[in-house]
Amino acid sequence: MKTATDQAPAKRSRAAATAAAAGTGAATGQAKAHDVVLQVRDLAVDIRTHRGTVRAVNSVAFEARAGETLALLGESGCGKSMTAKALAGIMDPVCDLADGEILLNGTDLAALTAKERLKFAGPELGIVFQDALTALNPVYTVGTQLGEAFRIHRGLNAKQARVEAIDLMKRVGIPEPESRINSYPHQFSGGMRQRILIAMAVALNPRLLIADEPTTALDVTVQAQIMQLLRKLREEGQMAVILITHDLAVVAEEADSVAVMYAGNVVESGPVSEVFADPRHPYTKGLLESVPVHLERGARLKSIAGSPPELHDIPAGCVYQSRCPLVQDICRAERPVLRPVTSVTGTPVTGAPVTGTPVNVPSGTEPRPARTAACHFSEEINNV
């Protein structure tokens, strides 16, 4: 069996052609580690409700790099799953992509029609959901579902697709794939189902894998195995991985960079080590402080008082103002935008703000993801 890395160049060629046709300086040939694969700018998603249209995701920006994991971190309802679905083009019918660019290897997915996007769904971008049981079609065997991507995108027949499906099952570590391929989703355990889901997402060696809380529904030992599998696949395929989670420990362990979301906005982003060591947004700071460490027996757990604003009722000014301990008049009047912050040492962090114009520097010399925060007091936050 050839390894995935061996096959990668051939499989990439069409993707590279697409990128070249789009006339960008994005990666050609095999994706090199740390190349920017995805750039999201000013992404906004609206939901049409009975009470009017609300903005669930607002000027979200981040970038994902080949062979690296970007974590989208936030609590329930902060818009992280909505962002994932917008990227994958599988939003609910009541949601609209209101604004922004989703540049995948230079092609703006947001500007494409639903039909044009289908070409990218699978070969360029794969997604893994939280609940593998409902994400698998109950009436078809896993083999049929695993083979589907090959039949749609490569025009393989049922027999050839079956061979590929068995191969995939081996890749994600499902024992006895030759017999298990004819089983139905309900005949697998939760962990195995999640492996099948991951196999489907990586079937065509996409450049970008979005994992939407892939381990939330699993028990702890299986969680670790699944995260390990994702890491292995990421390295084999030099994929960029966007990991959506609310788990700070998972972010700390798995991610290279992180974008913290709150009420539909990215409030802080940057390399995980820097963000966690030196948070520049009061929300990130609050989150990190709420992690229970070295607690005295009986001591109260720290938490952030209050709850996020309703989407119908997002205040003018900073989205975090109602819970922020540092709130000032300016926070109520003016919404802070994501902007670069200075590093711990006091020198400005290199790199352009991700909201700005795209940086078309030759690969290899691209700047590291910038540290950004959306707070009027991101410089002073650690001195108060």
Next chain:
Amino acid sequence: MLIYLRKRIVSSALPLVVVIVGVFALARMTGNPASLYLPLNATQQMRDDFTARNGLDQPLLVQMADYFGGVLRLDFGQSLRTGQDAAAMALRAFPATLQLAATTMVLAVLLALVVGCWAALKPNGIADRISSFVSMAAASIPDFWLAIVGIWVFAITLGWLPTSGVSGAGAWVLPIATLLLRPFGVLVQIVRGSMVSALSEPYIKLARSRGAGELRVVTHHALRNAAAPALTVAGDLTVGLVNGAVVVETIFGWPGIGKLMIDSILQRDFAVLQAAVLLTAVAIFALNILIDMGYALLDARVRPVTVKA
């Protein structure tokens, strides 16, 4: 599968016996056939002779035992009216009903699938609203009224179609159109509802994320999941049709089992009535087994598990 089938057939035997007993007893409550078949001025002696000749003077239990004995030998008795074999009469009438029912249901299911899926693509969209109005209307119009209006407009006023009978393709149009409407209307609503819920499942989103287009998502991923409720209702509606589209067969003079049943009730032709009901009951049991096999075919989760010894 065969074991399952055998079990189902064996388990339908008892209900069939109950059906026979019920029909047997109820038929005899309609009165003595003698008063229908003999002239008005017949003597009591003639009446007693007629009754005795047809075995109707025996106690009910004895008659029933005789009948069951006959059934086991596949002898279903003779028609009082024509003297023909009752089973032969029922079997002769059945194909006409089956053809009518099958054609109607095939058309109704196909039309309902198309319209229902179309409506489900955009819940509360224009297509959905139109189909919801049409299907409600279709399901609510009484068939006898529609049959009469149809005859009046297309057969009498316009003269395009025959009023009744089975001669030529034209004769099929009005009976089928009349029978079609209700199953169509009901099925559109079922298909629409189950498609809307199937299309909102996560596995549909995931199929889209693999690059499955709209057509594939609807026909491959959603439809098979949405099919079970439609199958249940379609089965039920078919039972209604096989049971003799009594009203429609009577209005259009369609020589099917429904008409045969009505005629034999009116004529107190017990043997024919019993044979017709028994045949219909067997057909309905067979249909139900087919429907259950249909579920198993559609969805592995409801397949009977065969335990190997």
